[in-house]
Amino acid sequence: MRKETQCIHEGYHPKNGEPRVAPITMSTAFRYDTTEQVGDLFDLKDDGYFYTRLGNPTIGFAEAKLAALEGGVGAMMTSSGQAASMLSVLNLCSSGDNIVSSTAIYGGTFNLFDVTLRRLGVDTKFVDFRDLNAVEKAIDDNTKALFCETLANPALIVTDIEKIAAIAHKKGVPLIIDSTFATPYLCRPFEFGADIVIHSSTKYLDGHDTSVGGFIVDGGKFDYSNGRFKGFTEPDASYHGLVYSRDCGSSAFITKARVQLMRDMGSQASPFNAWLTNLGMETLCVRMDRHCENALKVAEYLKSRKEVKSISYPMLKGDPERELAVKYLGGKGSGVISFELDSRENCIKFMNSLKLVSLLVHVADLRSCALHPASSTHRQLSDEALTAAGISPSLIRLSVGLENADDIIEDVENALRAVKKA
Numbered sequence: 001m002r003k004e005t006q007c008i009h010e011g012y013h014p015k016n017g018e019p020r021v022a023p024i025t026m027s028t029a030f031r032y033d034t035t036e037q038v039g040d041l042f043d044l045k046d047d048g049y050f051y052t053r054l055g056n057p058t059i060g061f062a063e064a065k066l067a068a069l070e071g072g073v074g075a076m077m078t079s080s081g082q083a084a085s086m087l088s089v090l091n092l093c094s095s096g097d098n099i100v101s102s103t104a105i106y107g108g109t110f111n112l113f114d115v116t117l118r119r120l121g122v123d124t125k126f127v128d129f130r131d132l133n134a135v136e137k138a139i140d141d142n143t144k145a146l147f148c149e150t151l152a153n154p155a156l157i158v159t160d161i162e163k164i165a166a167i168a169h170k171k172g173v174p175l176i177i178d179s180t181f182a183t184p185y186l187c188r189p190f191e192f193g194a195d196i197v198i199h200s201s202t203k204y205l206d207g208h209d210t211s212v213g214g215f216i217v218d219g220g221k222f223d224y225s226n227g228r229f230k231g232f233t234e235p236d237a238s239y240h241g242l243v244y245s246r247d248c249g250s251s252a253f254i255t256k257a258r259v260q261l262m263r264d265m266g267s268q269a270s271p272f273n274a275w276l277t278n279l280g281m282e283t284l285c286v287r288m289d290r291h292c293e294n295a296l297k298v299a300e301y302l303k304s305r306k307e308v309k310s311i312s313y314p315m316l317k318g319d320p321e322r323e324l325a326v327k328y329l330g331g332k333g334s335g336v337i338s339f340e341l342d343s344r345e346n347c348i349k350f351m352n353s354l355k356l357v358s359l360l361v362h363v364a365d366l367r368s369c370a371l372h373p374a375s376s377t378h379r380q381l382s383d384e385a386l387t388a389a390g391i392s393p394s395l396i397r398l399s400v401g402l403e404n405a406d407d408i409i410e411d412v413e414n415a416l417r418a419v420k421k422a
């Protein structure tokens with residue numbers, strides 16, 4: 001099946017007489033006739049659900065759809081994108097280990113790595129991933145993963161996935177990539193060598209601003225028995241001696257993430273959120289086409305305006321990311337534009353003058369929305385860290401929705417007029 005068909009038909013396959021639309025199973029637990037049946041589930045000898053923290057049919061439908069869309073061997077839905085980032089790293093790292101991360105990542109992920117994971121003894125070395133030598137140099141014996149975003153939020157830098165994956169594999173570490181802004185419709189990072197894909201499904205996968213969620217998808221190709229990952233090659237005392245790389249085949253990563261980390265840390269999605277996300281994914285392809293089309297029109301308009309000091313949109317002519325966007329995003333730029341006005345004050349004036357475009361701490365919604373990162377999502381970063389992440393204090397992130405592009409442009413034009421008047 002092609003992506004458009006997968007979006008609609010993967011994940012849930014109703015049998016004779018069953019509901020056409022995937023049902024919502026709002027049940028915490030599942031009933032069995034015998035203790036042996038339950039034992040087989042715990043021993044991973046049989047597939048089935050027993051407790052929603054570890055799995056649930058509705059969550060399972062969403063997981064199977066996204067795994068198919070990404071071309072992975074399995075997926076695990078989480079309560080948020082943040083939980084997906086955290087669990088993907090903790091599945092590989094213990095205290096004393098480190099990861100090498102791109103500096104150009106979502107502010108919340110930066111904070112997770114720079115503050116919270118350091119407190120747990122997991123270090124992060126932040127590097128500009130456009131500097132391939134620096135990435136390679138940063139990897140040491142305790143490095144357990146490289147981490148970056150396909151299309152970085154909000155810097156809109158496109159990662160050269162093939163080159164980064166080649167460095168990771170040369171050093172024997174997996175590449176985790178957050179593909180939230182790209183979605184599997186624009187890019188399937190496994191095809192370029194990534195090992196683990198994560199998503200904040202809160203964004204385009206849901207697409208309707210209804211449900212917070214996340215996913216970890218396992219590409220199934222990385223060899224965790226290469227001597228670097230004791231958690232995969234030594235028996236798990238908490239799971240009656242299971243050796244993930246030996247006993248779970250190509251699904252070692254996602255099995256460990258579920259039966260060990262999800263069991264111990266919770267952070268599972270609600271079946272209702274999984275249902276909404278599943279529904280959102282059914283229209284992902286048509287929505288993404290429109291987001292991309294509208295965003296290009298708005299970006300071209302902004303580029304023509306004198307008040308706009310600089311603009312980033314990967315598919316704009318002359319944008320430094322264009323070549324990589326053609327290669328990795330299929331020539332589509334997704335729906336987010338970053339642009340700079342000439343001062344922090346003018347950004348605030350602009351933001352406060354928007355009417356159709358909502359001021360939201362959010363992106364990738366079907367309604368257009370805008371954010372001034374320096375005063376909101378990235379306010380915890382110093383000016384130095386802001387610059388390193390490619391974010392200036394006068395940067396605005398505009399998430400272009402599915403409205404008529406002319407209406408969005410008119411609203412932006414009115415807000416620019418208000419800035420000029422001020």
Ligand SMILES: Cc1ncc(COP(=O)(O)O)c(C=O)c1O
Pocket residue numbers: 080081082083106108109149153178180181199200201202212213214
């Ligand atoms: C690229 C990216 N990754 C992860 C996250 C975190 O996701 P969530 O808000 O679902 O926890 C976000 C949120 O904006 C994001 O933009």
